[in-house]
Amino acid sequence: MPLTLEELRSRHGERYKWLVLITVLIGTTASIMSSTIVNVAIPDLSRHFALGQERVQWVATSFMLAMTLSMLLTPWMLQRFGLRHTYIGTILLLLVGGVVGAMSVNYAMLLSMRVLEGLASGILQPIPAIIIMRSFDAREQGKAMGIFGFGVVLAPAIAPAVGGILVEHFGWRSIFLVVVPFCLIVLALSRRYLAQNAPMMGSNKPLDWRGLLLMGVATVSLLNGLVALHSAALQGSALLLLGVVCLIGFVAYQRRAVEPLLSMKLFAYRQFASGALVAFIYGMSLFGSTYLLPVYMQSARHYAPSTAGLILLPAGIVLALVIPLGGRLADRIPANLLVSGGLALMALSFVLMALGTPTTHYLAIMAWVVIGRIGLGLVVPALSLGALRGIESDLIAQGASAMNFLRQLGGAIGVSVAGVVLQWRLAAHQASPDSQIRAFDETFIFVAAACIVAMVAAWGMKPRAIK
Known part of the structure; x- marks a missing residue:
């Protein structure tokens, strides 16, 4: 029988809020890994199911589409079912999607399991941010958001490296099983640290x-x-x-x-409206590039899947060091400055990728990816705090869901647009001997331009003093 919230707080004291945050963060990290780990298997899936680039990208896009839409359900589900039932139920969905996805016998079955995983992942995404804004005071929010951001952005960096090794040695089916141990661990933690069920945010409201x-x-x-x-x-x-x-x-x-479903009152707050625009554009850049990089390393530079996946591993390690720093800086430096600086580093990373030549060394590409991930470590905590601080407390849940929704919507569109732009540029350069390199270079320039547009939007985030 699960304990009540009061009993758990009495047992664990001040650290209880951190235990709950870590519990929900692990599940969030697993869901993001399931989103990006498949990217390194795109060439294998294309060959296995005999699909072109514009169709095979739906393996990534279908997940992100389902994830994006289900994010809007999180406030309603927490109201209706409470944190414990909502969280455990979505983790079980993620587990089923991973296990059945590994057994897919055709492309339709594969896509349906990606949609199921996406639905679960979307509901999970806003929960840590909601807990932070409701359970931590202003002086701890940056630190807590840094921990949250650690999982949100480290998973896309590490997942392709893990996925590349698995695809090369065990085939594409193995990547679906990566979420299984995470889900089992999270289910055990949920039984221990999540209070007996009660609506999390007031009275029930209709969907x-x-x-x-x-x-x-x-x-x-x-x-x-x-x-x-x-x-x-x-x-x-x-x-x-x-x-x-x-x-x-x-x-x-x-x-x-x-x-x-989404209160338009949120957009009356200037800092939220500007942050929402930044979240959408930066989502396009982040997920579009995360999709492009493993495909680029295999298709244009002819590396093996494991080597292609490892291109993001050092960047993930650097990101693990930078993002807690980004969280602490977010408590001291205006959000618009941190976000703009981080986006500038991301844009620089993509420009360097575009300026590379067929003889560019593997380590140089790795270093360019690191630059972009340093920028990412500065963006995530500052963007969330800068957008949500100052809005009414009863709008925080919707605000957190909206920020995640817009980031993922941008990501879904970014993956789709990246695939379309790449296909377009490949067709334009098909007569050229280095057609693939040139097509990818121009696609990276497109992603860099999106980051620059987001920098302009970031200056609309009005700085607010922290008491």
Whole structure:
């Protein structure tokens, strides 16, 4: 029988909030690993299922699409089912998706399990940030957000290295099983540290299913439209138009809904509105590049999967050192300065990748990736705190979910756009002897340009003094 919140606080004292944060963080880290670990297997999956680049990228995009939409459900689920049931239920979904995904016999089964994993992962993502803003005082929030950011951004760095080794030695099916030990550990910790179930954020409210439907149609239409635009311009344009119309309809409906899925009041806060725009663009850059790098190392530079995956490992280690520092700096330095500086380093990293030549050494590429991950370590804690500080306490849960939602929406679009731009540039340079290198270079420039646009948006985040 699980203990009550009061009993657990009495037993563990001041450190209890840290134990809960670590428990939910491990599950969040596992879910992000399941998102990015598949990228290193894209060439193998393309060959196994006989798919082109524009179709095989849906292995990554379908996960991110499901993840993006389900993030909006987190506040409602915590209200309705409480932290314990919500968290344990989504971990079980992630576990099922990993085990059944490893046994996929066709592409449709594979995609369905990626969608299931994505649904679970999306609900998990905002939970640590909600706990931080509700359980930690202002002087501890930066430190706690640094720990949260550690898992959020370390997982995408390490996952391709682990995935590359697994794909090379055990085949693509093995990458689905990586989440299994994480899920089992988290289930054990949840039984020990999560209080007996109670709604986490007040009275139950009805689910805004109309808003969820509008956003779902908008997101699916936009992503499919981007993919179709290159091969079927008329169909792609129609889907994009439908997506834009549904997106406008979603915003209009949320403004007058009694219990909105996403409160438009959040965007009345200048720092949140600017942070939300930064989150969207930086999500495009981060996940687009995380998708591109393993494919680039294998397809353009002809490295083995394990070697291609290892390109991100030193960057992950550096990131592990930088992000706690980024969390502490976020308590002292204005968010717009830290975020802009971090984005500048990310843009520099992509520009250096684009300026590389076919003879560029492996270690040089590795160093360029490290530069970008240093920037990432500065962005994540400052962005979350800068956007959420100062908003009303009853909007924090929706604000945290919205930030994660917009980052992941940007990521889903970024992966899709990266695949489309790459395919477009490959077709444009197909007569050139170094066509793949040139196509990837131009795609990296596109990602760098997105970071620069995000830098401009970051200056709209009004600094707030910490009491």
